[in-house]
Amino acid sequence: MLIAKEIHKSYGSLHVLKGVDLEISTSEIVSIVGSSGAGKSTLLHILGTLDHPDHGELSMNGKSLLNLRGDNLADFRNSQIGFIFQFHNLLPEFTALENIKIPGLIKGTAETQLATKAGELAEILGISHRLDHKPSTLSGGEQQRVAVARALINSPAVVFADEPSGNLDTVNAKGLHELFFKLRDELSQAFVIVTHNEELAGMADRQVVMKDGLIVQG
Numbered sequence: 001m002l003i004a005k006e007i008h009k010s011y012g013s014l015h016v017l018k019g020v021d022l023e024i025s026t027s028e029i030v031s032i033v034g035s036s037g038a039g040k041s042t043l044l045h046i047l048g049t050l051d052h053p054d055h056g057e058l059s060m061n062g063k064s065l066l067n068l069r070g071d072n073l074a075d076f077r078n079s080q081i082g083f084i085f086q087f088h089n090l091l092p093e094f095t096a097l098e099n100i101k102i103p104g105l106i107k108g109t110a111e112t113q114l115a116t117k118a119g120e121l122a123e124i125l126g127i128s129h130r131l132d133h134k135p136s137t138l139s140g141g142e143q144q145r146v147a148v149a150r151a152l153i154n155s156p157a158v159v160f161a162d163e164p165s166g167n168l169d170t171v172n173a174k175g176l177h178e179l180f181f182k183l184r185d186e187l188s189q190a191f192v193i194v195t196h197n198e199e200l201a202g203m204a205d206r207q208v209v210m211k212d213g214l215i216v217q218g
C-alpha cells in the first residue's frame with residue numbers, strides 16, 4: 001500500500017537517512033526501533049508526508065506522493081494519514097469530542113456523519129463517557145486515546161505513531177498497545193509505530209530495526 005524506496009535525507013552536512021526502503025501493507029502493524037538519533041522520527045515524518053526527502057520515491061497504491069504540493073498535499077494528508085505523537089497535542093480549548101472531529105471538519109465531512117463516526121471510535125476506545133471534557137480534565141491515558149480517535153476520524157490508510165506510549169505509565173501504555181491491535185483487527189487499520197517499548201515492538205506484525213540512517217533488519 002505504502003512504498004518508500006531509496007529515501008535519503010540530510011540536515012546540513014548530517015546525512016540522517018542513507019537509502020531507506022520500506023513497504024507497509026494494509027492492516028499491518030509495523031514497529032520501528034533503534035537507538036536515539038538513528039533517524040526513526042525523520043523517516044516517520046517523510047513517510048507521513050510531513051517532510052520531504054532529498055532523494056528517493058514514496059508512493060501509496062501506485063500513486064507518487066512526492067510531487068504533491070499545497071492544497072493537494074494537505075488534502076492527501078488529511079484524508080489518508082493519521083498521526084499520534086508522544087505528547088498528544090490536543091487543543092486545550094476544545095472538548096474531547098471537538099478535538100476528535102477537527103480533521104473531519106477540515107475535510108468537510110457532514111456533522112451528523114462525523115458525530116456517528118466519533119461515537120463509534122469513542123466506543124471502541126472506551127472514552128464515550130469523557131467526550132464532553134476538555135483535555136486538561138482527562139487522564140494521560142484518556143488524552144492519548146482521544147488523540148488516537150482524532151487520528152482515525154477520517155479513516156486514514158495508515159496511522160503513524162511516534163513514541164505513542166512514551167509519556168504513559170505501564171498500565172496505560174499496555175492498554176494503548178492493545179487498542180492498536182484491536183483497531184487493526186476491527187478496522188483493518190495499518191500502523192507504523194516508532195517505539196523504545198520492547199514489549200510493543202515485539203507485539204508488532206513486523207519489527208524494523210534502524211541503525212545510523214539505515215534499516216538493518218526487517
Ligand SMILES: Nc1ncnc2c1ncn2[C@@H]1O[C@H](COP(=O)(O)OP(=O)(O)OP(=O)(O)O)[C@@H](O)[C@H]1O
Nearest residue numbers: 011012014016034035036037038039040041042043
Ligand atoms: N530539523 C533538524 N535539523 C537538524 N538536525 C536534525 C533535525 N531533525 C533531526 N535531526 C538530527 O537527525 C538525527 C536523527 O534524528 P531523529 O529525530 O530522526 O532520530 P530518532 O531516531 O527519532 O531519535 P530518538 O529515538 O531520540 O527520537 C539526529 O542526529 C538529529 O539531531
Ligand SMILES: [Mg+2]
Nearest residue numbers: 040041042162
Ligand atoms: Mg524520534
